Amino acid sequence: MRLPRSPADTAILSVAIFPLLSIAYTLDCKHIQADGIGFNLEALGGPHSVQHTADLGPSQRNTTYTIDICKALTKKKGGNKNEECPNNTRVCAVQYLVTDDGKNRNLEETYPIAGDLKESKGFGHLDPKWQRLSTLPSNDDSKKEGLVIDLHGGYKEDGGRKQNAIIEFQCDKTRSGLENLPREGEREEATLLGREHVSEKSEEPETPPADDKTPSLTFDSYGPWPKSPEQDLLRLTWKTKWACEDAKKQHDAENASHWGFFTWFILIAFLSTAAYLIFGSWLNYNRYGARGWDLLPHGDTIRDVPYLMKDWIRRVVNAIQGGGSRGGYAAV
Template sequence: MRLAPNPRTLLSTLLLFLPTLTPALSIDCSHVLIDSTSFNLSPLGGPHHVSHIEELNDPPETVNTTYTLDICSPLRRSKGVPQEEECENGTRVCGIRRTFDHSTHTTSFTPMQIAGDYPHTSGRSLDPKWQRLKPASSGIRLEMHGGKLPPPHGRKQMAVIDFLCPAAAAETAAATDGEEGEGDGEEGAGLRFVGYGPAEEEEGKETDVLRLEWRTRYACEGSIGKGGKGKGGHWGFFTWFILIAFLGTASYLIFHSWLNYNRYGARGWDLVPHGDTIRDMPYLLKDWGRRVVDTVQGGGSRGGYSAV
């Protein structure tokens, strides 16, 4: 005798697996819609790194923290790296803090899970939030949540990434006589560490915030559809030219074939306009090719006469 499944049990099972499905739907880098403006950030996908070094006096230590982020998909584990030196699965922003103690000459590693989806540990999600910077032409901002340090019941963590449009940033720097940031001009090198510490807002004092700046042309308005290719517009012109030429030729042949059929009752090759020329095209090309070969292999300055 088979027992009917309990609806409450089925519902609980679905709710249990639901959090594991949400990360895949969290960020669509190819279509980021903010205030009716679309941005394509898919070329920025993949892991990117930025480092920050601190020198401490008491105790004498050197702290080197490397932050790795992937805004489009969770970070993958590295082969050969111990699990305790990496962040959990589902992490989007991970910090690895390497602390060198000058008194004992030892190095310790501390993983920092800044942002990601952790449904089975802390229960927090990425919860990405997009907004335009002021002025709107200067770029966009992404907030990502989910991390805790130490996991799973420590202080809340979040990452704030400002994607700056290079043109707007250059205008601002020129107006304020400011200096250019490190690594300007390269998409990967445009990532810059700004700061890490407690949130400034009164309600966010229990949250540590990692602030980064990313200078990239994909944060500019109108960058959608470029797909990372600076010469994509030229290909679009030639594509349209070939398409229009093909449609025009096809329309010409179809119209004249219909005209020859209705006016003269033509059949076969007689239907096609310039049918004799089209039919003789292979022979014409063959004859033209033979003449080219004869010209290339001719006697040159001997006027076509071969040496005896």
């Protein structure tokens, strides 16, 4: 096989291959396919955070992990740049040392765990990989319904270690996935007090099930990855009804029913108009012997519609153009 060598051929080949590379490295939360089953996690979009606290004796290490499953995390205007990860980050970690009394808090480190980090020293791709929980080799996972995503591309300068994230979306039909997420204004207080399971963004706090007060998004673990000890792995669990295998079918069925109403409305309006024109034309033909435009009911009005529209458009244009000026000659 002979490869193209001219600049034009190279450009054409790049245009053809680029969409395939984009599909391989991007994450679309609306159209997820895992083992032939479709999922839609759009409802979980937006930055959400969970916090883990490690007791160090005289102080605590509070690490806040923020994730957006639908798009890259955005930087806040006027925010502290030291507390923000590079552009195109999907999972970000911000680490503080906090005294036991909560009065002193010092930023220790900020590092991306997953994303298309073209601007960072540890260049990497997100390279998302979806799997159904029931197809995983673990016996415990085989009994669960849901899906798991493996995210890459993160880099921690302290030690030069690559970062990965695995988020397990478990099917829970009693949860939307946004339960027990405090309002944005409560995040600072929660960080100082060392609370766990904090969400950075939530429009309105959801009502959790009466028998379960835990957040839908929880921290599992963070540390060296057993499969690759030179890398660190973050594990999160997210319970939501959108991870159920029949959730997307129900969502699509609801949308189809709504679209069906408008389809029937347009169809009935079209058939009614057609029936009126056909019946009116038949009546004019048999009663008055009409031909051509005279066949149509109110044929003169229908025939004048294009001219009426043209005249109306001309009036609007003249009103806009002549509103600020005065034409013609002045009286003497």
